[in-house]
Amino acid sequence: MIENISLSFKGMLSHKIRSLLTMLGIIIGIASIIAIVSTIKGTNEQIKNNLIGSGNNTVNIQLFQGDWAMDFQYESAPSGVPAISRETKEKIENIDEVERVSLYRQRQYLDSIYYLNKQLAGGNVTGIDENYFDVMNYRIKLGKGFSENDFKNNQKTAVIDSIVAKNLFEGEEPIGKVIDICGEPFKVIGVAVKSNTFEPVIETVEDYHTYKSDASGKIFIPERSWPIAFKFDEPQNCIVKAVDTDAMTQAGKKAADILNNTLSVSEDINVKYKGESLLEQAKSMQDLSNSTNKMLVWIASISLLVGGIGVMNIMLVSVTERTREIGLKKALGARKKRILVQFLTEASVLTSIGGIIGVISGIILAQVISKFADVPVSISGVSIVISVVFSMAVGIIFGLIPSVKAANLNPIDALRYE
Amino acid sequence: MILDMNGIYKDYLLGKEPVPVLKDVNLQVDEGDYIAIMGPSGSGKSTLMNIIGCLDKQTAGSFIFDGMDISQCSDKELSDIRNRKIGFVFQNFNLLPRQSVLENVELPLLYAGVGKRERREMAKQALIKVGLEERINFKPTQLSGGQKQRVAIARAMINNPKMLLADEPTGALDTKSGEQIMKLFYELNSEGVTIVMITHEREIAEYARKIMLIRDGEISDCGGGAEQ
Numbered sequence: 001m002i003e004n005i006s007l008s009f010k011g012m013l014s015h016k017i018r019s020l021l022t023m024l025g026i027i028i029g030i031a032s033i034i035a036i037v038s039t040i041k042g043t044n045e046q047i048k049n050n051l052i053g054s055g056n057n058t059v060n061i062q063l064f065q066g067d068w069a070m071d072f073q074y075e076s077a078p079s080g081v082p083a084i085s086r087e088t089k090e091k092i093e094n095i096d097e098v099e100r101v102s103l104y105r106q107r108q109y110l111d112s113i114y115y116l117n118k119q120l121a122g123g124n125v126t127g128i129d130e131n132y133f134d135v136m137n138y139r140i141k142l143g144k145g146f147s148e149n150d151f152k153n154n155q156k157t158a159v160i161d162s163i164v165a166k167n168l169f170e171g172e173e174p175i176g177k178v179i180d181i182c183g184e185p186f187k188v189i190g191v192a193v194k195s196n197t198f199e200p201v202i203e204t205v206e207d208y209h210t211y212k213s214d215a216s217g218k219i220f221i222p223e224r225s226w227p228i229a230f231k232f233d234e235p236q237n238c239i240v241k242a243v244d245t246d247a248m249t250q251a252g253k254k255a256a257d258i259l260n261n262t263l264s265v266s267e268d269i270n271v272k273y274k275g276e277s278l279l280e281q282a283k284s285m286q287d288l289s290n291s292t293n294k295m296l297v298w299i300a301s302i303s304l305l306v307g308g309i310g311v312m313n314i315m316l317v318s319v320t321e322r323t324r325e326i327g328l329k330k331a332l333g334a335r336k337k338r339i340l341v342q343f344l345t346e347a348s349v350l351t352s353i354g355g356i357i358g359v360i361s362g363i364i365l366a367q368v369i370s371k372f373a374d375v376p377v378s379i380s381g382v383s384i385v386i387s388v389v390f391s392m393a394v395g396i397i398f399g400l401i402p403s404v405k406a407a408n409l410n411p412i413d414a415l416r417y418e
Numbered sequence: 419m420i421l422d423m424n425g426i427y428k429d430y431l432l433g434k435e436p437v438p439v440l441k442d443v444n445l446q447v448d449e450g451d452y453i454a455i456m457g458p459s460g461s462g463k464s465t466l467m468n469i470i471g472c473l474d475k476q477t478a479g480s481f482i483f484d485g486m487d488i489s490q491c492s493d494k495e496l497s498d499i500r501n502r503k504i505g506f507v508f509q510n511f512n513l514l515p516r517q518s519v520l521e522n523v524e525l526p527l528l529y530a531g532v533g534k535r536e537r538r539e540m541a542k543q544a545l546i547k548v549g550l551e552e553r554i555n556f557k558p559t560q561l562s563g564g565q566k567q568r569v570a571i572a573r574a575m576i577n578n579p580k581m582l583l584a585d586e587p588t589g590a591l592d593t594k595s596g597e598q599i600m601k602l603f604y605e606l607n608s609e610g611v612t613i614v615m616i617t618h619e620r621e622i623a624e625y626a627r628k629i630m631l632i633r634d635g636e637i638s639d640c641g642g643g644a645e646q
């Protein structure tokens with residue numbers, strides 16, 4: 001076998017240009033498949049990361065009126081929608097798929113936040129419970145977080161994020177300073193940052209607003225201090241952290257069911273809690289990109305097919321050219337099988353090398369695509385192995401007819417061949 | 419008796435017309451014989467040789483080689499007979515041009531399943547025997563005609579076959595090289611190898627013990643040779 005392989009190499013090297021041209025179809029086919037598959041994988045990972053937040057696994061459960069999510073910043077809750085009680089929260093916490101629950105209220109783009117005479121441009125205030133930082137992956141960078149006392153006793157304390165710290169205090173030490181939220185004084189006790197940040201992808205207006213409000217900074221106050229600042233106690237938003245990514249849909253559904261049981265609204269106003277399943281959104285987006293890209297893979301496979309036919313053609317030429325050699329080998333006692341294996345080896349060495357070159361060019365191509373088209377790529381080891389094995393198989397399949405032809409040559413006809 | 423041919427016929431198809439080339443050939447060869455077959459061009463010498471060498475099959479007649487009925491043999495058995503019991507020498511040498519002299523001589527051992535190191539050693543010995551130990555790493559194209567034919571003989575004899583078949587072995591050589599080849603054949607025959615050689619040169623045929631003549635597809639003993 002090793003002998004056969006080294007013979008195949010010798011043969012290839014003696015017909016360099018011919019071998020290269022023969023491999024070209026395989027190279028192009030494999031290269032485009034690798035490039036496409038890497039792009040698919042990269043895009044899918046990006047979709048998943050961006051929508052779900054890498055490893056965060058949180059699901060927002062929101063109140064919907066019909067198909068629209070309600071926003072209590074602009075409208076008041078219909079009667080029959082109570083604030084979420086401690087018992088309801090515990091029930092949700094007891095769902096198998098749920099790891100932690102946080103309830104919070106939020107006001108966006110406020111222009112009523114001051115430090116001394118300086119106004120924060122477009123701040124964002126969140127009234128949070130003790131789980132919020134954990135669920136949303138915040139950690140305290142400076143000062144301290146809220147204590148039990150802060151949560152229980154309506155303390156007018158605040159934690160700000162680093163953006164607010166920068167915009168409002170401009171390098172001054174923020175800890176211990178008092179800021180003004182809707183006319184009420186709150187004492188800054190800490191600065192929080194997101195443990196893992198990812199670049200958001202802005203594709204819709206909503207994305208833009210989310211991003212913008214994030215970008216203008218956040219101020220956190222304890223849940224119970226919310227009515228002090230806003231003089232109003234609307235139902236909370238509910239966010240659950242699922243035990244893992246795959247549990248997200250179930251966690252969202254079950255939590256929404258529990259919340260819906262607390263509602264006492266009439267049918268016709270059509271208000272309901274729904275888990276906003278980012279996982280499903282991610283999946284449907286992935287499906288979309290998969291199905292378009294699968295078509296590309298088929299097109300690339302045609303190139304492989306054409307490459308395979310090229311290999312078959314050149315192998316047939318090679319068998320004809322080497323008829324005398326085959327005849328001599330048979331005269332010296334080579335069995336059919338040996339001739340067959342020799343030619344099959346030659347074909348598959350040819351296509352395997354084509355495959356390897358194809359993989360390398362595919363990786364380069366993928367990098368180039370990711371540079372110029374701004375598409376993320378992720379090269380998988382599995383696809384590389386499959387590609388090389390597959391091109392070897394192409395060699396064996398398309399080399400079969402020429403090899404059988406060689407093996408079945410009548411020795412005397414082969415020896416007489418001019 | 420190593421070779422026993424009775425009533426051998428061979429037709430070639432020219433389109434749909436069968437053209438008879440051998441007509442009722444009877445040939446018996448004993449072990450250790452040295453036979454030269456002569457005849458004009460196109461008389462069927464090579465055709466007969468190819469049948470003897472199990473490269474081609476007769477149209478009719480019985481052919482027993484070393485106790486085996488060749489017409490009953492499978493493709494695999496024929497390969498093994500060609501590999502182990504018969505050595506071929508051709509007029510045009512038939513060496514593989516891209517492989518070295520040593521690799522060419524090794525080929526039959528490879529097909530016999532001999533391991534690499536042993537192959538090397540045996541091929542080297544065979545080349546020493548034909549006086550080419552200096553040339554083992556040469557390519558065939560770097561050799562003279564006589565040297566090429568000696569490589570071919572080393573290759574033919576590498577598996578210690580019972581019989582050496584040579585189709586015009588000196589046809590492409592000058593007289594001096596031809597004589598060297600005949601000397602080698604003589605040595606091999608005196609070691610007990612059966613030789614069947616085709617030639618159309620009387621002087622070459624005279625080296626054999628027995629000379630046969632083919633004319634119009636029929637074979638006859640024409641006397642001459644070293645035994646007379």
Ligand SMILES: Nc1ncnc2c1ncn2[C@@H]1O[C@H](COP(=O)(O)OP(=O)(O)O)[C@@H](O)[C@H]1O
Nearest residue numbers: 430431439457458459460461462463464465466
């Ligand atoms: N494969 C073949 N097909 C048809 N005719 C052939 C074939 N091989 C040989 N012949 C014919 O058979 C005759 C004998 O050929 P051959 O045995 O080669 O003669 P020799 O070797 O005595 O010169 C010639 O007339 C030749 O044309």
Ligand SMILES: [Mg+2]
Nearest residue numbers: 463464465585
């Ligand atoms: Mg002839």
